[in-house]
Amino acid sequence: MSESMADKLARDEQIGDHPYIRPKDASTLLILDRTSGGPVRVLMGRRHMRHTFMPGKYVFPGGRLDASDSRIKVTSSYHPEVEAKLRKDPKAVRSDGRLKGLALAAIRETYEEAGLFIGRKSDKPDRIGAGFEAFEQHGVRPDLAPMRLVARAITPPKRPRRFDTRFFAVWSGAIADRLETGMGPSGELEDVAWLTLEEARTKDLPFITKTILSDLETRLASDPDLNPATGVPYYYFRAGSFVRTEI
Numbered sequence: 001m002s003e004s005m006a007d008k009l010a011r012d013e014q015i016g017d018h019p020y021i022r023p024k025d026a027s028t029l030l031i032l033d034r035t036s037g038g039p040v041r042v043l044m045g046r047r048h049m050r051h052t053f054m055p056g057k058y059v060f061p062g063g064r065l066d067a068s069d070s071r072i073k074v075t076s077s078y079h080p081e082v083e084a085k086l087r088k089d090p091k092a093v094r095s096d097g098r099l100k101g102l103a104l105a106a107i108r109e110t111y112e113e114a115g116l117f118i119g120r121k122s123d124k125p126d127r128i129g130a131g132f133e134a135f136e137q138h139g140v141r142p143d144l145a146p147m148r149l150v151a152r153a154i155t156p157p158k159r160p161r162r163f164d165t166r167f168f169a170v171w172s173g174a175i176a177d178r179l180e181t182g183m184g185p186s187g188e189l190e191d192v193a194w195l196t197l198e199e200a201r202t203k204d205l206p207f208i209t210k211t212i213l214s215d216l217e218t219r220l221a222s223d224p225d226l227n228p229a230t231g232v233p234y235y236y237f238r239a240g241s242f243v244r245t246e247i
Helices: 005-012 067-071 080-087 096-114 133-137 197-201 207-222
Strands: 024-033 041-047 062-064 116-118 148-154 163-171 175-178 189-196 233-238 241-246
Touching (some): 024 096, 041 197, 096 163, 096 189
Parallel strands (some): 148 233
Antiparallel strands (some): 041 189, 233 241
């Protein structure tokens, strides 16, 4: 009998019979680079072994949405097609600020974990908001226009942690600045590196990360510029099975 997607996910997560937990909004960022003229590369890092959740796994930078992410000033908002996809949610109605915060959480976490500033340089830096003080110091204001939604996935129930994660992608040209250390100040990710999709598959990856990489590779083959109107996969648990639909 073939192993189900839910079974594969269980190997990566602390499966059990935990009480129902409402998934928390989260986001992650796939920064893609094609400047070398070779295969597309993606930025990934290894989770520190001190983590109780997926220690040692290679992941994209990202994390949970903070309340303050919804109040951050940006250069420009989402492409309308991206915003429309983010609004497609039959279970919840999210405010404009919270929708904006989904990408900003990924941008903030990318700085904290990988030392990269996603946005635009500003000649007149001003107050951006809590959690983005380093952006202010570097004269960078976050920009949501280049962000593309490439997937969404909700952790199955009966786990001690559950996340409703949006996977965003952006081309490396959106990097406005970076820390000289090549690392983020949080220390949550180690061995941060640019990997081809083939190299990434050889790493110790959570199953959902492998799935998103496979989806991305398929999409890039037919949609190399990540057209914002292209449909994206949505993974969630229903009637005992992990299912895939399209947004």
